[in-house]
Amino acid sequence: MHADIRRYAIFCCLSALVHALYIPGVSIKSYRDGETIPLFVNKVYSDTSELQYKYTELPFACPPTGRIRSGRFTSGASLSLNLGEVLRGDRITVSDYELVMGNDEEARYLCSHTMDKAGLKRTRELIHRGYVAEWIVDNLPGATSFQSTDKSRKYYAAGFKIGSEVASGGAEPQYFLNNHVTLVIRYHRAPGRNGDHGKKVIVGFEVFPKSIEAGSRDENGLPKDISHAEHGLELVGKSNGTAETEEETETLTIPFTYSVYFREEAKLDWQNRWDMYFVAQDDSSGIHWLAIVNSLVIVGCLTAALAVVIARTVQGDIKAGLEEVRIKPRQRRGPRSPRKSTEKRGNLIDPLGDIEGDADVSSDEELLDDATGWKLLHGDVFRTPPHGALLAPLIGSGVQLVFMATGLLVLGSFGVLNPSFRGGYISVGTGLFVFAGLFSGYFSSRVFKTFGGHAWKNNVLVTASLVPGLLFATVFFLNLFVWIQASSNAIPFGTLVGLVALWLFIQLPLVYVGGWYGFERVGAWSHPIKANSIPRQIPPQSWYKNGAQTILLAGFLPFAVIFIELMFVFKSLWQDKSGYYYVFGFLAVVFVISVITVVEVAIVATYMQLCQENYHWWWQSFLVGGSSSVWIFGYLVWYYFAKLHIEGFVSSLLFFAYGFLACGVYGLLMGTIGFLAAYAFVGRIYSAIKVD
Numbered sequence: 001m002h003a004d005i006r007r008y009a010i011f012c013c014l015s016a017l018v019h020a021l022y023i024p025g026v027s028i029k030s031y032r033d034g035e036t037i038p039l040f041v042n043k044v045y046s047d048t049s050e051l052q053y054k055y056t057e058l059p060f061a062c063p064p065t066g067r068i069r070s071g072r073f074t075s076g077a078s079l080s081l082n083l084g085e086v087l088r089g090d091r092i093t094v095s096d097y098e099l100v101m102g103n104d105e106e107a108r109y110l111c112s113h114t115m116d117k118a119g120l121k122r123t124r125e126l127i128h129r130g131y132v133a134e135w136i137v138d139n140l141p142g143a144t145s146f147q148s149t150d151k152s153r154k155y156y157a158a159g160f161k162i163g164s165e166v167a168s169g170g171a172e173p174q175y176f177l178n179n180h181v182t183l184v185i186r187y188h189r190a191p192g193r194n195g196d197h198g199k200k201v202i203v204g205f206e207v208f209p210k211s212i213e214a215g216s217r218d219e220n221g222l223p224k225d226i227s228h229a230e231h232g233l234e235l236v237g238k239s240n241g242t243a244e245t246e247e248e249t250e251t252l253t254i255p256f257t258y259s260v261y262f263r264e265e266a267k268l269d270w271q272n273r274w275d276m277y278f279v280a281q282d283d284s285s286g287i288h289w290l291a292i293v294n295s296l297v298i299v300g301c302l303t304a305a306l307a308v309v310i311a312r313t314v315q316g317d318i319k320a321g322l323e324e325v326r327i328k329p330r331q332r333r334g335p336r337s338p339r340k341s342t343e344k345r346g347n348l349i350d351p352l353g354d355i356e357g358d359a360d361v362s363s364d365e366e367l368l369d370d371a372t373g374w375k376l377l378h379g380d381v382f383r384t385p386p387h388g389a390l391l392a393p394l395i396g397s398g399v400q401l402v403f404m405a406t407g408l409l410v411l412g413s414f415g416v417l418n419p420s421f422r423g424g425y426i427s428v429g430t431g432l433f434v435f436a437g438l439f440s441g442y443f444s445s446r447v448f449k450t451f452g453g454h455a456w457k458n459n460v461l462v463t464a465s466l467v468p469g470l471l472f473a474t475v476f477f478l479n480l481f482v483w484i485q486a487s488s489n490a491i492p493f494g495t496l497v498g499l500v501a502l503w504l505f506i507q508l509p510l511v512y513v514g515g516w517y518g519f520e521r522v523g524a525w526s527h528p529i530k531a532n533s534i535p536r537q538i539p540p541q542s543w544y545k546n547g548a549q550t551i552l553l554a555g556f557l558p559f560a561v562i563f564i565e566l567m568f569v570f571k572s573l574w575q576d577k578s579g580y581y582y583v584f585g586f587l588a589v590v591f592v593i594s595v596i597t598v599v600e601v602a603i604v605a606t607y608m609q610l611c612q613e614n615y616h617w618w619w620q621s622f623l624v625g626g627s628s629s630v631w632i633f634g635y636l637v638w639y640y641f642a643k644l645h646i647e648g649f650v651s652s653l654l655f656f657a658y659g660f661l662a663c664g665v666y667g668l669l670m671g672t673i674g675f676l677a678a679y680a681f682v683g684r685i686y687s688a689i690k691v692d
Contacts, residue, residue: 028270029138030190030199033102036070037185037202040079040136041095043488044162047575047644048129050651051487054091055133058126059119060162060177062111062256064096083430084423086495089488092136099137099185101200102262109221110256117250120237123163124175127235129647132159135207137185139420140273142207156276157576160207163235176232178209180223180257186265203265203273214255221255274419291564292586295593298561302600374610374685379532381610381682385618388451391675393463394622396444396511398672400467403436404429405669409591412584430502437464437507441514442522449524460515464508467668471661472499478657481650489654528687538614547620554605555627558670559635561594566632570639574646574655595673598625602674603681610682617678625674629667633660 031037041055055061064076079092096110115123135142143156163177186204189195211232212223223229237250268276374381385391408429411417417424444463445456453459475491482490565587605624606617636659646652 028191028194028201030194030201031101031187032197032199035101036068037099037101037137038068038070038073039095039097039099039183040092042090042092042134042136042141044126044131044133045089045159046126046129046131048647048651049131050489050646050654051482051485051648052089052489053126053131053486054093054488055135056091056093057486058123059115060113060123060254062096062113064093065111068094068096068098070094082423082427083495083498084426084428086423087426087491088423090423091488095135097183097258099183099260101185101187103260104262105258105260107222107226108258108260110258112221112253112255114251114253115237117237120235120250120252123177124235127161127163127165127175127177128173131162133162134159135205137183137205138202139422140202140205141277142183142205143277144208145206154276155278156204156206158277160209162209164211164232175235176211177235177254178211179233179254180210180212180226180259182208182210182259182261184208185260185262186268187262188265188268188270191270201270203268203270204276212257214253217255222257226257226259277419287564287568291562292589292593294564295561295590295597298557299593299597299600302557302597302604306600306604374607376613377536377610377615378529378686380536380615381617381686382527382529383531383535383615384451385616388618389448389453389459389462391618391622392444392448392451392453392459393466394668395447395672395675396440396442396463397467398668398675399443400433400436400440401665401669402672403439404432405591407432409584409588413588417584434502434507435510437510438514440464441511441516442518444511445515445518446522446524449519450527456515456519457512459519460512463515464503464511467665468503468507471665472503474657474661478654481653485650525683528683536613536615538616539612547623550605550609551620551623551627552630554601554624555629555631557601558594558597558628559631561597562590562628562632563635565590566635570636570643574639574644594628594670598628598670598673599677601625602678606678606681617682618675621678622671622675624671625677626667626669626671628670629663632666633663636663 041061043052043054044058045052056064066074066076068075073094075094075096077094079094081090081092085092098108133142141158142160143158144160145154145156147154160181161178163175166174166176168174184204184206185202186206187200188203190199190201210226210229212226212229213231213233216224218224233254235252237252408417408425411428412425417428440463441460444459448456448459476496479491479496569587602621602625606621609617609620636656640646640652640655644655646655
């Protein structure tokens with residue numbers, strides 16, 4: 001009975017974590033009838049390109065006039081954005097579209113805009129690549145509505161197409177620009193006293209684009225029949241000059257109009273308005289559960305293997321060693337050889353930790369002769385690794401990433417970070433990373449001192465500069481290509497200066513403080529056995545136990561744990577282009593399981609390496625922990641060729657470069673976890689056989 005209650009309680013807690021609490025925002029904006037609602041235009045993006053563009057800078061966009069005022073917003077003004085919004089390519093501007101709560105507009109004229117030949121060519125290229133526009137009303141992205149396959153539910157896809165491409169047999173395709181939009185604002189009665197006073201809240205924003213020819217319009221520039229327009233606006237320029245200058249003077253004047261309708265949505269509350277964007281992800285919840293079951297099966301098998309290693313093999317070796325200690329000193333001892341005693345004091349430390357050399361030498365010899373496997377490495381297992389001055393900063397940066405990733409997953413799982421907080425994941429992640437400089441300096445300095453380092457200030461400088469410096473240099477280099485393309489992905493110069501200031505004036509001092517405390521106040525970790533003065537010779541290793549093969553094979557299991565969930569993350573980033581991945585409860589569970597898997601793989605791989613009398617486990621454990629990133633990058637390459645349709649050199653360069661950076665960061669994070677797990681394991685088993 002009690003066991004059933006415990007299982008039910010565990011299931012309820014897991015379900016609560018998976019579904020997560022959603023906190024859409026801290027304030028609700030309500031509107032009264034007749035109040036103007038601002039419409040913001042943001043950017044255009046495509047699933048065939050990594051380049052985004054600011055909407056108001058497109059050749060066909062009507063330039064804002066500044067004639068529309070809505071509270072503190074004036075059309076044409078650009079909004080102040082947080083760091084995450086800037087880095088994700090948002091460029092939000094107040095538009096001239098006039099929306100008045102409760103007032104339907106069957107047709108309204110916006111402007112007429114003339115494009116030259118270069119603008120026509122650019123617009124046709126954008127339509128060919130399937131670019132969609134993102135508009136925003138009350139923090140909701142304008143959506144294209146769809147019906148589920150069984151037509152029982154409606155769901156939203158963020159963005160709407162700017163035009164359409166029509167193939168015409170073997171001839172050149174025709175391109176039509178959507179110059180009319182029907183905006184449907186869905187509202188609900190405001191909660192509380194605002195609702196009692198007749199105020200309303202917006203729960204949906206739908207955009208239905210349409211292409212209508214420039215002719216057959218009245219004196220106000222409105223089409224005579226919007227609902228039954230037979231011909232669209234084809235992007236074909238007309239000459240205004242002589243035959244010699246026909247191509248240079250090719251232009252097209254495009255009239256833009258819009259319709260506005262307000263419809264009540266009585267069944268959809270404000271706090272659930274984002275659910276419409278996630279219906280497709282909700283339908284895939286069964287696959288998410290499959291990912292968790294798959295992960296649990298893998299980690300269960302690893303746990304069983306680890307239990308055998310620890311419970312039977314390691315503990316058996318330790319018990320056998322302790323039994324030898326109790327029996328052999330009581331056996332009849334022969335005469336002590338001074339020469340051998342001197343050799344023992346100078347070169348060897350027995351398996352039981354006789355550092356001073358005061359134990360019976362004949363007993364030591366017998367113990368060394370009987371020792372097998374990992375116990376033979378007692379005098380070398382804690383020897384300082386090669387390039388330890390590089391490993392220490394990597395471990396510090398890895399701890400910094402662990403703190404950041406854990407914070408983001410916790411905040412995302414409980415709904416504090418959500419799609420309504422635009423750019424929140426990047427902004428909060430950057431803040432957590434900078435603050436975690438304290439932990440980075442602390443762990444890096446302690447590892448550095450454990451390796452026998454003395455110049456801790458140099459180590460602090462390397463720790464604070466190595467990973468952030470490489471990331472910044474790579475991003476800056478890639479940013480040059482994006483600047484040339486005039487894309488909104490290009491990070492403004494002022495933002496780059498701000499990031500450098502954040503790095504040098506906030507993170508670096510935090511790393512310094514953590515490094516000083518870890519090196520001067522806490523100090524190095526103590527080891528149960530000191531290293532011999534002369535390194536032990538490592539016997540030849542089997543080819544399948546070579547470092548590269550072991551590292552690559554060990555990384556497959558953690559990759560298999562997260563493989564299914566990665567599919568949804570990739571789809572959200574590179575196919576949907578919305579970035580609205582919200583099932584952080586599932587992702588948090590899979591992340592925890594993957595961490596457990598990395599810990600167990602690192603321990604098993606380290607134990608097998610020690611049994612082969614190879615004491616170079618420091619770097620090996622780090623590389624084993626992070627080796628799943630190699631498989632993830634391989635999956636990225638396959639995903640690029642099999643699932644995506646990215647075109648152009650710059651877009652492909654951005655995809656692979658940022659994908660490589662993400663895999664490198666993930667590998668550093670998991671490598672640090674693997675190193676710390678192996679370090680704790682090695683310290684535990686060798687301290688268990690030490691006898692004072």
